[in-house]
Amino acid sequence: MEEKRRVLEMVRAGEIGVEEALALLEALGERPKASSPARLLRVRVDGHDQGKPVKVHVNLPLALAELLEKFLPEEAQLTLGRQGVNLKELLAAVGQGVPEGKLVEVEAEDEGKPVRILVEVV
Numbered sequence: 001m002e003e004k005r006r007v008l009e010m011v012r013a014g015e016i017g018v019e020e021a022l023a024l025l026e027a028l029g030e031r032p033k034a035s036s037p038a039r040l041l042r043v044r045v046d047g048h049d050q051g052k053p054v055k056v057h058v059n060l061p062l063a064l065a066e067l068l069e070k071f072l073p074e075e076a077q078l079t080l081g082r083q084g085v086n087l088k089e090l091l092a093a094v095g096q097g098v099p100e101g102k103l104v105e106v107e108a109e110d111e112g113k114p115v116r117i118l119v120e121v122v
Contacts, residue, residue: 003028040122041065041094047115049073062121065094079108079115094121 007024010016016024045056058071068091069077080087083106090103104119 039100041068042118042120042122043068043071044116044118045072045076047073047076047079047110047117048113049075062094065091075110076115076117079106079110080104080117083108090119 004025007016007021007028011018011021039062041058041060041062043056043058043060045054047054054073054075056071056073056076058068060068060071069087072080072087077087085104085106094103098121100121102118102120104117106115106117108115
């Protein structure tokens, strides 16, 4: 603990920089917690709704993930359901915390036209 205090005092006195202090603290086994950037739910839908091309690109903070259904076209929601993806369960899981990465990636055809849906946490 005393060593950690000395490193912080050196930073305050301007004797060392932040990067040097981080390296010293890490060497002491005291790695400071870095603040994580805001995490987003990224949704990309490329497809067709009632015969018209649809492109939906939404980035929502995870805290607002339950609003996703309002942004997705009905056809995209139906396509997810046909692929076995329960959107309500997915959004509930996101609200409880999930690791970064792809949650759902669907490439399908609807009425002979390609549909691509990607849901990921970034």
